Amino acid sequence: MNIYLVRHGETDNNYNKTYYGKTDCSLNNNGRYQASIIKNRIEKINFDKVFTSKMKRAKETAHIILDDSKYELIEDERLNEMNMGIFEGKDHKELEENYSVEWKNWCNNWKEYKIPNGESYIEFYERVKDFFEEILRGKEKDILVVAHGGVIKSIYSYILGENLDIFWKISSRNGDIALIKYEYGNIYIDSIIPVEI
Template sequence: MNIYLLRHGETEGNKNKFYYGKLNMSLNENGKTQAKNAGILLKNINFKNIYISERKRTRETAEIVLGRTEGFIIDSRINEINFGEFEGRSYEEIQKKFPIEYEKWSSNWKEFVPPGGESYIQFYSRVRNFMKELLETGEEDVLVVTHGGVIRAVYCYVLDNNLDFYWKFSSENGDLSIIKYEYGNLFIDSITHAGKLKEYMEGQVWRIEK
C-alpha cells in the first residue's frame, strides 16, 4: 500500500507566517504552481480514492493536481489543527496579545488548548484514527491532500505512535511524501520538498531532450 501525502500549496497565510488551521484561505499564485508541479509527478498514478480536508486550500490543490473538481472524499479528521483565537496571528502577535496563554503553550505544548481551539493531543488523536481506518482499506495507491501539521502527525504515527517526534520533521507547502505499508510494516519511503520538484522536472526534461 502506498499513501501519497501532499501538503496543499502556499497561501498568503503561509507566506506571511500566520498561525492558522481553521481559516479558509485560497492558494496564491505560488501555491497554484506548486500544485501543478505535484500534478506532473503524480500524473501516471491511478488513485482509486483521494482524501482531502474540509478546507478550501486542499480542494484547490487536489483539483489542480488531478485536473478535476469531483470525486474527492472529504474527511474532517485531516483538517489542520484549530488554533482558536491564535488564528490569523503571527508568533510575535500571539506572544504580545496572549502572554499568559503563550507561556502555558510553551511549557506544555502537547496538552495546552488555545482559547477556542484544540490541543495537539486532541489533534493527533483524530489523525491517528484516520490512519488506522485508512490502513484497513488495503488500497494500493491512496492520495491524501492535507496540511503540514497533519503530515507531521502521520510521521509520528509511523514512528511508533509517538507525538514526541512532531517537531523533528519539516513540512513545506507542496511537499510530497510517500508512506508505505508492506507485510505489516509501516514506513516513510520518501519526502520531496516543493522547492525540489521544479529542479527534478527540469532534470527529467533535460535528460529527455539530450
C-alpha cells in the first residue's frame, strides 16, 4: 500500500505564523501555486481513494491537484487540524503577553493540556490515529490524504513507534508530499518531497 500525504498549500495564517486549526480559511495565491506544482508531480498516479479534511484549505488543495471528474473526495473530520481554541489566530508573542497562564500550561504539558475552547494534543492524536489505522486495514494500493501539518506530523509520530515527542522534531511544510509505504506488515516513511526546493 502506498499512502501519499499532502499538506495543503499556504494560507495567510501560515504566512503570518499564527496558531490556527479550526479556522476555516482558503489558500492564498502562493498556496494555489504550490498546489499546481503538486498536481504536476502526482498526475500520473491513479488513486484508489482520496481523503481530505473538512477544512476549505485542504479541499481546495485537493480540487486543484486532482481531476474532479475522476475522483470523489472523501471528507473525514478526523483529518481536521487540531482545534487551538483561544489560541486560534494568535501568534507566539500575543499568546505570551495576553494568555500567559494558558500559554505556560500548554508549554509545560503540551500533550495533555486542553486549550480552553479547544482540544488537547492527546485528543487530537487519538482521532488521527483512529483514521490512519482504519486506512491500514484497507486493501487499496494507492491512497491520497490531503490534510494539515499537525495531522501529518501525528502520522509520522505514529509510524515512528507512537513516540509523541517526535512531533516537535519533524516538519511538514505547506505543499510537502510524503510517501508512506505499508508492505509485509511493515510501515515506513519512504520519502518526503518539498513542494519548493
